[in-house]
Structure formats: C-alpha cells, structure tokens
Amino acid sequence: MSHPLLPGVLELVRQAGEAILPFWRQGVEVVEKADASPVTAADLAAHRILAEGLLALDASIPVLSEEDADIALSERAGWSRWWLVDPLDGTKEFIADSEEFTVNVALIEHGEVVFGVVGIPATGVIYHGGRAFGAWRIEPGQQPQAISTREAPAAGLKVVASRRHGSVEQEQLLAALVARFGEIERGSVGSSLKFCQLAEGSADFYPRLAPTSQWDTAAAQGVLEGAGGVVLTLQGEPLRYEARESLLNPFFLALPADAEWRGLIVEEAKALG
Secondary structure (H helix, E strand, O other): OOOOOHHHHHHHHHHHHHHHHHHOOOOOOEEEOOOOOEEEHHHHHHHHHHHHHHHHHOOOOOEEEOOEOOOOHHHHOOOOEEEEEEEEEOHHHHHOOOOOOEEEEEEEEOOEEEEEEEEEOOOOEEEEEEOOOEEEEEOOOOOOEEOOOOOOOOOOOEEEEOOOOOOHHHHHHHHHHHHHHOOOEEEEOOOOHHHHHHHOOOOOEEEEOOOOEHHHHHHHHHHHHHOOEEEEEOOOOEOOOOOOOOOEOOOEEEEEOOOOOHHHHHHHHHHHO
8 A cells, every 4th residue: 555645755765866876975065054954955956856746746735844944833823734845865974975965755645654765765665654554675677575663682772873963861771771781882974874774674773863954864764664663852752843942853762662671771861751
C-alpha cells in the first residue's frame, strides 16, 4: 500500500537533489540567517523546486519550508494537513564538503506524520516511509527494498548522535545505557541520516537533547515509524507537529518501538526532563 501523493514527492526529492549537486564542493557562498544558521544558493534552488512542485501536486496543501517559514501561527493553526520541508538538511555538512546532507519532505495531518521522504543527493539513495506504509530504501536504478529496525543488536548497542550538537544531558542519558549494557558503540553522522540508520537496522538509538526544528525531523520520523521505530519526547510521548508559536522541537529519543530497554531509557529521560 502507498499514498497517492508519494510518487510525485519522490520525483520532486530527486529533482531537488539534482539541483543541489552543481553547488556541492564548489566553494558556494554562505549567508547567515537571523538565527545564525547558514543558507546557500543550493538551499534556495532546492526550495523553489519543492515549494512549486508540491503546490502543483495538490494546491490545497500548504507548504512550510525552512526557507519560507515566516507564516503566522494564526494561519498555521487553521491547517489540517501540510507539507513540512527542509530543502537541504545538514547545510553545515554540505558546506564542509561532506556527503551527509539530505532533502526532507513530510506530509503532516493533524500533527502526525503521514509519510516522509529523505533523499541523499550525493549518493542518489532515497528513503521513504510512514506508519501505514512501511519503510523503504531506494538505490539509484533499483527497486525499493523494505527496511526495518532491529530489536536486539547482535553485539553492543549502537548509538548515533549529531556530529555537531551534543549536550551534558545527552551524556548523562548515555551513561545510564552504559550502566545497563556495558560499553556501547557510538557513531556520529549528520542530518536526517541518524534516523535512517535506525530505520534500516544499522543503529539502535538516537537521543537528541539539543535544539532541532520541525523540518529537521518530520520526514525521517516517517521513515523510522514505517520501519517499526518511535520518536518520543523526554516524557515518553510521541513527537508531534501541531501548530505552535515556536517551530523548535522538544528534546527527543528515537529507538525501535519494541526495544526491551525502552522503559529504562524513558525513565532516565524523565528524570532529566
């Protein structure tokens, strides 16, 4: 089963990725936004393709993009469904000539992710998924392959975290896992790829106790949920996207839904929250 809008979104994510690549590793000019985050011509080129293309798919669904987010709460509060878009997630990785940047598009209905698409322009790989649709990885020129989280790692627990954003609270949480499991394997990867590693079973836990915006997480949350994972606040509740004044997310934990250590980590997180 698939969503009727998914094929069009997959094509738009491919096109946005193709628009980004000519700027990659070319010493592109960087402009600093009001919140001190960087933006490049690549972000804006991808934004135009996605914003125009999504409206062409269904003009009744508004678009909330990182590059066009100045929309009043009074307007957003009236939306029942909308697109949540990050045209280039991992701009700092892109600027640093890393491959770890993505194109993120999610369809939101009543604050929940219906499906998400995460494209990796540097490799051409695309992930997509949603709770009602499963989760899939598409290699260039290949048929989609179903992916799923792993409930019990063969060896030690693997934790993925942001390459650039850590916190004292995050280290406290990881210390609780070490006390439970002994040594844990730690990996660092940029952008939405952390969620995708969990979704395909190559990692087990992604704690984020540092700021993120809604467009950073929604698409990859859809992929992870389709693969059998969950994204929880520190209070143990599902991460949601209702309209609110701030577009920042609360801190969160991403993990397999049926992980036997879920209760332990949620209790530790509640103590921090």
